[in-house]
Ligand code: ADP
C-alpha cells in the first residue's frame with residue numbers, strides 16, 4: 210500500500226537537489242523516492258552506467274569524470290533527455306546532481322516549458338568544504354542495490370551487510386579520492402554555485418543546512434516537498 214505521503218501528493222513535480230559533492234544529495238534523493246514515490250534521477254549515476262557500458266557518451270565522459278571536472282553540457286543533456294522519455298518520470302522527479310551549469314539550468318527550463326511544467330523547488334543543501342571532503346572520503350555503496358553508506362556516519366546495522374537488501378558487496382567510487390575531490394569542489398564553486406542565485410531569482414530556492422543528521426535533513430526536505438507539491 211502506498212504510504213500517506215504518496216497518497217496526499219497531488220502534483221507530479223520537478224524538484225532539484227543542489228549541493229557540493231558529499232552534501233547528501235544522493236542519500237536524501239533515495240529517501241524522498243521511497244517516501245513520496247518521486248523518481249530519483251542522478252546524472253552521476255547515469256554517466257557512471259554509460260562509462261561502464263562503454264557507450265559512445267560514456268567514452269566521451271570518462272576523462273572529465275576521472276579528473277573531477279564536469280562533463281560537457283551536450284553529453285549530459287543528451288543522457289538526461291533520454292531518461293526523461295521513460296514513463297516512470299510522470300510520477301515526478303527529484304533531480305540529483307543536475308543541473309550543474311547555467312547552460313543546463315536553461316536547457317531544463319526549455320525542456321519543461323515544452324510540457325507546460327516548471328521547477329517546483331530547487332533545494333540547496335549547504336555544507337562546508339571540510340565536511341564535504343570527509344563525507345566523500347568515507348563514502349561507499351552497496352554493489353547490489355545502490356544504498357549509500359559511510360565509514361563514520363552511516364554504517365550498516367550489521368557490519369558488512371546492506372540494511373536494504375542483505376547484499377555483502379560494496380564499492381567505492383574511483384573519483385572519491387583526495388586529489389579529485391579538490392577539482393570537484395572547485396568545479397562546484399565556479400560552475401554550480403551560481404545556480405543558487407539563478408533559482409533564487411525565480412522564487413523557487415530553498416536552503417537547507419546540510420550539517421545536521423541525515424534524519425533531521427530528511428524531515429526538513431519532506432516538509433519542503435509537501436509544500437512545493439501541494
Ligand atoms: P552527494 O550525493 O551529495 O555527493 P551522498 O548522499 O553520497 O552525497 O553523501 C556522501 C556521504 O556522506 C555518504 O557516505 C553518506 O552516507 C554520508 N552522508 C550523507 N548525508 C550525511 C549527513 N547529513 N551527515 C553525515 N553523513 C552524511
Ligand code: ADP
Nearest residue numbers: 230231252253273274278279280285306307309
Ligand atoms: P557528487 O557525489 O560529487 O555530487 P555525481 O555522482 O553527481 O557526484 O557526479 C560525478 C561526476 O559525474 C562529476 O564529477 C562530473 O564529472 C559528472 N557529472 C555528474 N552530473 C553532471 C552534470 N549534471 N554535468 C556535468 N557533469 C556531471
Ligand code: ZN
Nearest residue numbers: 351354371374
Ligand atoms: Zn543493498
